[in-house]
Amino acid sequence: MTWEDHASLAPYNTFGIDAKAERLVHLESEACVAEYRLHPQGYAHQSLLLSGGSNMLLCADVPGTTARIAWTGMEVVRESDDHVWLNVAAGENWHETVLYTVSQGWGGLQNLSLIPGLVGAAPIQNIGAYGVELADSMDSLRFYDWATGDIRVMSAAECAFGYRDSLFKGALKGQGVIMSVTFRLTKHSHALKTSYGAIQDELSARGQEPSVESIS
Numbered sequence: 001m002t003w004e005d006h007a008s009l010a011p012y013n014t015f016g017i018d019a020k021a022e023r024l025v026h027l028e029s030e031a032c033v034a035e036y037r038l039h040p041q042g043y044a045h046q047s048l049l050l051s052g053g054s055n056m057l058l059c060a061d062v063p064g065t066t067a068r069i070a071w072t073g074m075e076v077v078r079e080s081d082d083h084v085w086l087n088v089a090a091g092e093n094w095h096e097t098v099l100y101t102v103s104q105g106w107g108g109l110q111n112l113s114l115i116p117g118l119v120g121a122a123p124i125q126n127i128g129a130y131g132v133e134l135a136d137s138m139d140s141l142r143f144y145d146w147a148t149g150d151i152r153v154m155s156a157a158e159c160a161f162g163y164r165d166s167l168f169k170g171a172l173k174g175q176g177v178i179m180s181v182t183f184r185l186t187k188h189s190h191a192l193k194t195s196y197g198a199i200q201d202e203l204s205a206r207g208q209e210p211s212v213e214s215i216s
């Protein structure tokens, strides 16, 4: 857990706005989150929880504490003949995660490449593009509750996903942190969606067959 005073947030929001955080704390591991929750200058003074900073407009300096999600990592936690279950830390870059799954030949996230932000923020609005949304491939996520310090494993059904919507924009808004997300991805027989937008036209123009890689 690394602390800075009067830190510029320019590197941490996609507009590059040079708003200053009175205190900025980088949460570099999951253990930091529990430590931060109880720290005298920590969660009790939190004004902002910052992920990739792509879905916010910083209009002024931020008083109190800004916490930045900075823990990374991913691992296959389960595998069958047909699927892999990939657990990804909240601080991983979304697009890089999609590219990694594509490089492994796993299907599910390929339509969602190039969406800005980090993995932990993705379930909040159930990110989507080209006829596919996160909910189609999400198995579960781990949610850290600020009030209790407990981690709750939530299935996709429990997240109440809708169009660019979830429980994290409703009853659980601001109540905790999405620590990691587990995706259930196909190893073969991928469901390839090419009918939305210009995907099929673009593949035809390039003379490419639909595949996880070409769609991405």
Ligand SMILES: Cc1cc2nc3c(=O)[nH]c(=O)nc-3n(C[C@H](O)[C@H](O)[C@H](O)COP(=O)(O)OP(=O)(O)OC[C@H]3O[C@@H](n4cnc5c(N)ncnc54)[C@H](O)[C@@H]3O)c2cc1C
Pocket (backbone or CB within 6 Å): 014, 048, 049, 050, 051, 052, 053, 054, 055, 056, 069, 090, 115, 116, 117, 118, 119, 120, 121, 122, 124, 125, 126, 127, 128, 129, 164, 176, 177, 178, 179
């Ligand atoms: C150019 C552009 C293109 C985009 N295209 C698409 C698109 O095609 N489809 C689409 O669905 N969206 C799109 N978006 C929206 C954006 O990609 C998503 O909202 C993304 O999930 C934001 O991620 P972030 O890490 O930048 O979140 P931030 O902007 O850092 O945070 C957004 C909010 O979520 C909260 N939050 C972030 N992470 C967590 C966490 N782990 N736990 C709890 N709360 C958290 C923050 O406190 C904040 O309130 C686009 C945005 C831009 C700027």
